[in-house]
Amino acid sequence: MPAYDAYVFDLDGTLYLGDELLPGAAETVRALRERGALVRFVSNNVTRSPRQYVDKLTRLGIEVDLAEILTPTVTTVRWLQTNEPDAVVFPIAPEPVVTALTEAGIAVGQDPEVIDIVLASYDRSFSYSKLQIAFDAIWYHRRARLMSTNPDRFCPYPGGRGEPDAAAIVAAIEASTGATCERTFGKPDPAVLELALAGTEIPLHRVLMVGDRLATDIAMGVDAGAGTALVLTGDSTAAEAADLDPDRRPRHVLDGVAGIL
Numbered sequence: 095m096p097a098y099d100a101y102v103f104d105l106d107g108t109l110y111l112g113d114e115l116l117p118g119a120a121e122t123v124r125a126l127r128e129r130g131a132l133v134r135f136v137s138n139n140v141t142r143s144p145r146q147y148v149d150k151l152t153r154l155g156i157e158v159d160l161a162e163i164l165t166p167t168v169t170t171v172r173w174l175q176t177n178e179p180d181a182v183v184f185p186i187a188p189e190p191v192v193t194a195l196t197e198a199g200i201a202v203g204q205d206p207e208v209i210d211i212v213l214a215s216y217d218r219s220f221s222y223s224k225l226q227i228a229f230d231a232i233w234y235h236r237r238a239r240l241m242s243t244n245p246d247r248f249c250p251y252p253g254g255r256g257e258p259d260a261a262a263i264v265a266a267i268e269a270s271t272g273a274t275c276e277r278t279f280g281k282p283d284p285a286v287l288e289l290a291l292a293g294t295e296i297p298l299h300r301v302l303m304v305g306d307r308l309a310t311d312i313a314m315g316v317d318a319g320a321g322t323a324l325v326l327t328g329d330s331t332a333a334e335a336a337d338l339d340p341d342r343r344p345r346h347v348l349d350g351v352a353g354i355l
């Protein structure tokens with residue numbers, strides 16, 4: 095594989111699975127840093143804050159700085175601040191997302207009569223009453239728009255299991271209201287990759303996006319004009335990659351991240 099100037103890693107299914115580091119992950123990141131390459135980490139999992147990701151990666155033996163981690167929480171907050179600073183947001187979301195919204199000064203509320211944006215996310219405490227609030231805000235009061243932090247159907251777990259992710263909650267709201275989710279933050283939006291490299295001079299064609307999911311990691315890399323490497327340690331398979339149109343396929347298919355070296 096050719097050398098790139100920057101390497102952007104997905105986390106779940108790429109560097110670790112659950113609480114288990116994947117083979118060669120720590121050594122690969124360390125070796126790339128020693129070569130002088132820029133390294134960034136991008137996850138669509140919003141159940142942890144960037145600070146919690148620093149703690150997890152450090153515990154697993156990967157040295158990382160807070161500024162090197164990007165999640166849809168960051169891109170969601172930034173978009174709302176720029177485009178809808180006065181909106182009242184109803185987050186169906188885990189605590190780190192709600193905290194980030196309130197810390198950024200974005201109004202958060204549960205009254206369907208004043209909600210402007212229903213933000214569907216990866217919420218393990220999703221309930222019928224939350225669905226009712228979303229339904230009332232979107233369908234009954236005909237005022238709220240539906241958005242989502244990330245498009246993932248499920249989050250992979252070790253041993254082949256998984257956990258339903260934001261797409262399940264989006265689907266419940268769409269099915270009951272007839273609304274369509276109009277914006278999804280996080281991968282595969284190429285803005286995520288651009289934000290991950292903000293402040294650097296590295297052009298996107300000198301960047302390698304490394305991930306286990308074709309529909310998010312690889313699609314984002316392709317759309318951003320970056321190099322792409324699919325690792326077969328998580329969600330997508332080599333057969334699924336081969337089924338894609340040639341211009342959507344990952345440039346490299348690797349058994350694991352150590353293949354980068």
Ligand SMILES: [Mg+2]
Pocket residue numbers: 104105106107108305306307328
């Ligand atoms: Mg992944």
